[in-house]
Amino acid sequence: MDCIFCRIASGRAEAKVLYEDELAVAFEDIRPQAPVHVLVIPKKHIPNNLALTEEDAPLVGHLFLVANRIAKEKGIAERGFRLVTNCNSEAGQTVFHLHLHLLGGRLMHWPPG
Numbered sequence: 001m002d003c004i005f006c007r008i009a010s011g012r013a014e015a016k017v018l019y020e021d022e023l024a025v026a027f028e029d030i031r032p033q034a035p036v037h038v039l040v041i042p043k044k045h046i047p048n049n050l051a052l053t054e055e056d057a058p059l060v061g062h063l064f065l066v067a068n069r070i071a072k073e074k075g076i077a078e079r080g081f082r083l084v085t086n087c088n089s090e091a092g093q094t095v096f097h098l099h100l101h102l103l104g105g106r107l108m109h110w111p112p113g
């Protein structure tokens with residue numbers, strides 16, 4: 001299986017990596033939609049949130065903690081930021097490896113487009 005985010009997670013594809021540990025990687029989105037646009041992914045290949053199992057629950061919590069850390073490092077935690085995960089086609093999911101979009105550094109609109 002050729003998955004671009006698995007390749008980034010294992011260092012086989014290039015990305016601007018901001019954070020890495022044994023479970024997760026955070027890197028800059030290649031097509032940023034906001035001044036801060038970081039993707040937080042598990043190293044484990046999980047196609048999207050629908051594919052999560054009970055055993056993945058701590059991992060999902062960990063992804064949120066990594067996102068918080070990046071938001072603080074980027075100086076947007078207090079101003080506000082958005083965490084988004086797109087699931088399947090109508091949500092616009094294009095990469096089928098679970099990821100949190102961390103978006104911020106500008107006013108985020110609601111409802112989202």
Ligand code: 5GP
Pocket residue numbers: 004015016027028029030031032039085086092093094095096
């Ligand atoms: P999705 O549409 O699946 O929620 O989000 C996929 C995101 O991954 C998009 O924002 C897209 O710009 C980003 N992306 C796709 N391929 C690459 C890549 O090779 N490197 C990086 N850094 N981001 C990518």
Ligand code: ZN
Pocket residue numbers: 003004005006007044045046096097
């Ligand atoms: Zn993958």
